[in-house]
Amino acid sequence: MTRYAVDQVRNALIAYWSTGIGEVATTVAELPPGPNALRLATCLTELSQACWRCYTHPASAADQHGPGSIGWYRRRERDAFTVVVPALTRHHRPVNDASSATGVEKIAYRVGRSLHALGAPRVTARIITEVAAELAAIEQAELGDLRARARQAVVLSREDASPLQVAQADAILHRHPFGAEELFTQIEPTAAAVAAAHWLHAAAVTIAGQSRLHPARLLTEVDRVKAAARDSLAEIIGAMNAGSSPWQAVMPMIRNALHVAEGHLRGVAQAKHRISAAEDLISKAHDNHPELNLGLESVYLPISPINPTRPALDLLENLLTGIHSCWALYTHYADTFSGREPDGDPPRLRRTEAFLTEVRRAAAARRSHLL
Template sequence: MTRYAIDRARGALIAQWSTGIGETATTVADLPSALPHHELLRLSAGLTQLSHACWRCYTHPASVADHYGPGSLGRQRQQERDAFGTVHDFVVAADRTAWAQIDTRVQEAAHAVGRVLAFLDRPGLTTRIAGEVAAELAAVERAELGDLSERAGQAVALSREDTSPLQVVQADRLLRRHPFGCDALFTRLDPTAAAIAAAHWLHAAVVVTSRLTRAHPAQIVAAADQPVKPLAFESLTEVLGGLGAGVRPRQVVMTLVRNALHVGEGHLLGIIEARHRINAAERLIGEVHAEHPELAVGADTVHLPLTPLDPGRPAPDLLENLLHGIQSCWGFYERHVRATQPGGGLSVEGPRRQKLRRAFIVALRQEADSRHDRLL
């Protein structure tokens, strides 16, 4: 989403959003020095909240809601999306819409912006803000159609409960050219779609590595170095477990992302998974007590993650984990060759190592191609 701020040094309202590998900013309007600063802060806060409400229509589309009847989640989401058509009036004519019925968060945020603009009473500023809001709504609408160019590109930093098959295909093509990942996966594509394709390629990488080394997939994933993101192992295990059981990448990834999004909003989807995690924590406590009775470890001291992903950015987090998993497969593959083949000691960047890397990539592409009908 777009975040708005007041640059007091320049006397300007600025808008800032993520590009996937960094932040970009633009000037929305120059601000007269006579305007009260606290009201300008209210304006920036209202615009940020409006952007958040509008982009939530993108990340939480009505089409994937479980129910779609009167009072249902699906109906509420559709009402939020339909409210886009009322935003302009709330922003530019707060005095005339003061008694209008406000049914959605989108309308509430737009009305808050309109009230500040009405108080400031600067027609030029109102016109600039109306144009800014229109540009933000247009960006959301382009992202919904799968066009992540220009301002709609901020969608690459968001996690969506649905994704375009076309975006998955595009991510698959990128991974075929760059099996270990590339910037374009993070800057041009919906991260949920990219994660679906990356899960497909991770499965292929594990199969290729396991075929050569005779190691179990869990052993290959466990060998990955995870000093910074210890929960990455759990997310990779869940992905590979599902794919190994015949579940399609889309279903596996969407389940993980949706659950994390629910956790991020303070909800736990289903009690079976929670019970599983609690039971695992209790077993861990028992093992620690048995081996180290001197440690004060109890139910109140164990940190129990409700999801293996970062709830604030689950899709980008999962994509990072999956690409790390592919890289780890190559590392496991290479170490096995070093340890088992005569003359397997390969220099860090020597020609033999490069030849082995190319062989791994060729085998990886062949395996991914053989499973291509399972991608979507």
């Protein structure tokens, strides 16, 4: 989303947004003197947030679509894009429209009232151009095109994944199976995570064939994988071993984390499982370390295996860590089976190339299951 601020030295309205490797800023308009500039900046930020939420939470991703359902409300919010720009020049909402207006529409009218309070026609004209550009960027991102201003979508977690973006991420991972900066700067993170899950499974299948370990057990062999990442990776690999596509394995985890971020717990059975695991941990601690005096109140229970504030990016990072871990296991078992210790860069380089060749072959064999 785009954030707006006031440069108080120049008394100018500034817009800035993320690009995956930093933030860019642009001057929107020079402002007249007065106390209303900050209110305008706040309203514009809220409008951008509400509109980009239509991108991250599309109606197509909702479980229900009948009248009054979540899908129905999301569709109304997205349809309200058509009234946003006209609302900027109206500081009063029609009386008969007050109760039925969407959240997007209400915020647009608040922007209109802030512009009316400024009383600066030139500023209003610049804001209309600015808001139209923001809406166009969202529509462009919905089509899977993250160039220019739509690039800000690379830091947003979405409840759906663009097939075009998944294909682009898959092409990047074919060139760079360990990951590349383009995954974080050119691809929406949900789509990148779907593709990365596909490549993690290919890496797990590759190392499983060499180590004779079941793919679900592989990550328990790697000490450097943090516990939270291990949980998410085990869940992904387990789902795909059971026949799920990468999309089917990734999307429920990201969607659940997004619900947690908004204060909702979805999947009571899974929550019960996590609570039971915490109770088992406390019980074992009492038996082995009674001096710790652990209790349910003192144990932090992760509601989601990925960070709810940035779920898609967190999962993508975990998946790439998993691919690196598979490579580390591959080289370890290659050294073990050859009866030699690692002996320098050339042999390691050959083993890395062999690993990448096998991973690419495994990924190609399952490409039809990518979505």
